[in-house]
Amino acid sequence: MTTDTPTLSRGLKSRHIRFIALGSAIGTGLFYGSSESIKVGGPAVLLTYLIGGAAVFLVLRSLGEMAVHRPCAGSFGEYATKYLGPFAGFSTGWTYAFEMVIVCLADITALGVYMGFWFPDVPRWIWLLAAVLVIGALNLFSVKVFGELEFWLSLVKIAAIIAMIIAGLAILVFGLSGDQVGVSNLWSHGGFFPKGAQGFVMSFAVVMFAFGGTEIIGVTAGEAEEPDRAIPSAVNSIPVRIVLFYVLTLAVIMSLNSWTKVDSAGSPFVEIFAGLGVKFAATLLNLIVIVAALSAINSDIFAAGRIMYGMAERRQAPAVMRRLSRNGVPWMTVLIMIVALLVGVLLNYLIPQKVFLIISSIATFATVWVWLMILLTQFNARRKMPRSESDTLRYPAPFWPYGQIVAIVFMVGVLVLLGFSAGTRVALLVGVVWLALLGVAYAVGTRRNGAVGPDPAASGTAASGHATADHEDQAAAYQRLG
Structure with a gap:
């Protein structure tokens, strides 16, 4: 049976999904936001990234x-509707x-900061406006175009990070570059925990922002060609990414120079190489962090659009979003995101010095x-599931149920931490008002x-309508839980 009604297309391959997740997670939070986390916790943030990353992996x-x-465009919003x-x-x-x-606003804000490395006299908002219009236009093409674009943007980031690690290790x-370089920088400037236990604990409120966007893996399921292969492949690569792209990278950066010299004037990656006199590396890295920001914006527009589309199908958002x-x-959801990002352009015009910390804190709460x-949602669904059914799960979450309970307590703790710092307290207030x-x-x-x-009129128009019979059987197994 055929229909002329447009539907979400399954055009994302496994490699697209892996790199889309990378594109959203490896961006501003690492290349720019890491300066805030280093200032709060010092070298101890390496441990913070490991612990936080383990919790995110369980998520x-x-x-x-x-x-x-049950692959669907609505992803966790739809699952929460059913089970909570x-x-x-x-x-x-x-x-x-x-x-x-909010994450997109943080990304475009960082983009303006990066461009200031080359063009300090040009107002930020000019670069941001151009980026929003170009990335927004690209998101209006087919999902295959988006997937290919994100694949190559993320590939550039990965290659750059690996090259930076190799270059940093060579210098070490x-x-x-002189006597100030060495692994001893990780403990010789106040110790590994220079801000004490309080600084270490408070760094979680900043570090978790860096992992925001990884949940896009679930959103892509609705447009994946083989979700039961692509999703596990993408999720299973998370531990390696955390160790390589966060822990090892920041360990090298803080070994090249004292963590006390990191500030928020630009990317710590660029600043440290520039401070060592390696100007070519600093220029190249600035280009890379710009690509990283564009990649993250690209992924975030995609994810927000698909989640709003899924909500419209469940009558939880205006029908126009379908x-x-x-x-x-x-x-329509892409256009909505473009308009929202134009607000970020305005904020960077009005308060360029304060906007990033405020935005990143609010993003941490939402994330x-x-x-x-x-x-x-998963805890409630799995708790109601008969043993005979849970044994047939193709990709069961590990450490059930204790791992999930620990992760839940951890996330609640991070939300509470936001209220203990003057810089992040606004996020908690905004979050409460938002809810x-x-x-x-x-x-x-x-x-x-x-x-x-669910809107009966929308039945069959979602990506779930394109699912194979096997996927529909799996969905039926979950639906029986209700």
Whole structure:
């Protein structure tokens, strides 16, 4: 049976999904935000990244379990609706869309800072406006175009990080830049925990921002050609990414120069190589961090658009967000993201010096809240599942149920930490107000339109309508839990 109704197309291959996740996770949080985490915790942030990364891995394994069972455009918003209730799905979906908007604002803010390395006299907002318009236009093409673009942008980032690690190790081993270089920098400037236990604990509130966006793996399931192969492959690579792209990279950076010399004037990666007199490396790295920011913006626009499309199908968002182009792209949600990013351009024009810390803190709240809801959703779904059914899961989350309980407690702890620092307290306040507004919006919408749920008219138009019979059987297994 055929239809002329446009639908989300399954055009993402396994390599696309792996690199889309990289594109969203390896961006501003690492190349620029790491300067904030280093200032808060010193070299001890290396341990923070390991612990935080382990918690995020459990989140992604929990999401992967559900995504392999039931690949859909709505992803964790749809899962939360089914297993925690309509309001949980409503708040999770909108908070994720909010997260992507805020993370995008952080990314374009960092992009302006990077361009200042070459053009210090040119206002930031000019670069940001150009980037928003170009990336937004590219997201209106088919998902295959997006996947290929993100694949190559992320490949450039990975190659650059590996090259930077090799160059940094060469400087350390051969002593090419004087006496200030050495692994001893990790403990000779106040010790490995220079800010004490308090600094170490508080660094979690900053570090978790760096991992924001990794949950996009679940969002891609609705447009993956083989979700039951692509999703596990992408999630299983997370531990290696964390060790290589965060821990090892920052260890090299802080060994090349004292962590006390890191500030927020630019990317610490660029600043340290420039400080060592390696100007060519600093210029090249600045180009790389610009590519990284563009890649992250690209991934975030994609993710927010798909999650809003899924919410529109469940009548949790305006029906206009279900509009698709002939290429199967939710063009209306892309336009909404472009408009939201133009607000970021305005903020960088009005308060260029304060905008990043405020935005990144708010993004941390939204990110951790979404992770918490993913964990609670999977926990509730798995708890109700008969043993005979859980034994047949193709990609079960490990350490059940104790790993999930520990991760849930950890995420709650990170949210509490946001309230203990003057710099991040605004995020907690904004987060509480945001959830309250969602509660009001949900109550008003329910009173006007009745219970929120899947729109029968949209049946078959989501990516789930393209799922194979095998995927539909897996979805039925989950649906029986309700």
